[in-house]
Amino acid sequence: MTIAESIFHRRNISPDAFNGQAIATEVIEQLLEAANQAPTHGYTEPWRFVVYESTAIKKFTSEHADLYKANTSSEKYTEANFLKIKHRGDKASHLIAVFMKRGTNPKIPRLEEISAVACAIQNIWLLASSMQIGMYWGTGGMVHHSAMKSYFSLSEEDEMMGLLFLGYSDLEWPKGRRIVPMEEKVQWIKE
Numbered sequence: 280m281t282i283a284e285s286i287f288h289r290r291n292i293s294p295d296a297f298n299g300q301a302i303a304t305e306v307i308e309q310l311l312e313a314a315n316q317a318p319t320h321g322y323t324e325p326w327r328f329v330v331y332e333s334t335a336i337k338k339f340t341s342e343h344a345d346l347y348k349a350n351t352s353s354e355k356y357t358e359a360n361f362l363k364i365k366h367r368g369d370k371a372s373h374l375i376a377v378f379m380k381r382g383t384n385p386k387i388p389r390l391e392e393i394s395a396v397a398c399a400i401q402n403i404w405l406l407a408s409s410m411q412i413g414m415y416w417g418t419g420g421m422v423h424h425s426a427m428k429s430y431f432s433l434s435e436e437d438e439m440m441g442l443l444f445l446g447y448s449d450l451e452w453p454k455g456r457r458i459v460p461m462e463e464k465v466q467w468i469k470e
């Protein structure tokens with residue numbers, strides 16, 4: 280697949296659509312190498328990954344659900360959400376937690392560090408899509424809660440970027456859709 284084909288092929292694939300088939304470790308390593316080629320301002324390379332596979336996925340999602348239970352008021356808590364978080368990765372081959380590790384160079388704005396990690400995630404997503412590997416970028420549950428930062432021993436300045444669920448799927452690859460027309464997004468200046 281060419282890069283252009285991969286860009287247009289890439290979709291968010293729900294972990295519910297995964298078939299449980301394992302992705303080879305070398306492929307995951309290749310995806311992480313692709314992430315490592317993302318651009319940064321000042322060679323800060325702020326992306327950090329925790330890769331879960333096999334039974335470690337269930338252990339993490341279970342602990343994520345426990346974090347939700349422990350940090351959600353009784354008015355907001357629902358058992359359905361608890362179970363959704365707990366079982367999100369049941370059919371995934373790998374789950375990658377992605378962080379932005381804030382560097383020590385104060386000249387690099389935090390926004391640029393976050394942008395660089397988003398580029399790294401997109402590299403993983405595009406390469407995975409080109410291999411017909413499904414990926415889901417999840418920021419639900421406790422991902423943006425301070426309890427998650429504590430769970431991963433992140434500092435205040437670091438950022439939890441999301442959970443990437445990866446797996447193969449037997450279902451038809453979804454079609455993309457965009458809602459806002461290009462004319463609203465692009466301004467051409469010709470003179």
Ligand SMILES: Cc1cc2nc3c(=O)[nH]c(=O)nc-3n(C[C@H](O)[C@H](O)[C@H](O)COP(=O)(O)O)c2cc1C
Pocket residue numbers: 289290291292416417418419441455456
């Ligand atoms: C920063 C970010 C966070 C996201 N978080 C979620 C999420 O929590 N749940 C979800 O279903 N999709 C999430 N997505 C995926 C989007 O829903 C998905 O990319 C969007 O629907 C467009 O679909 P497509 O990627 O297949 O074109 C996230 C995407 C980004 C870029």
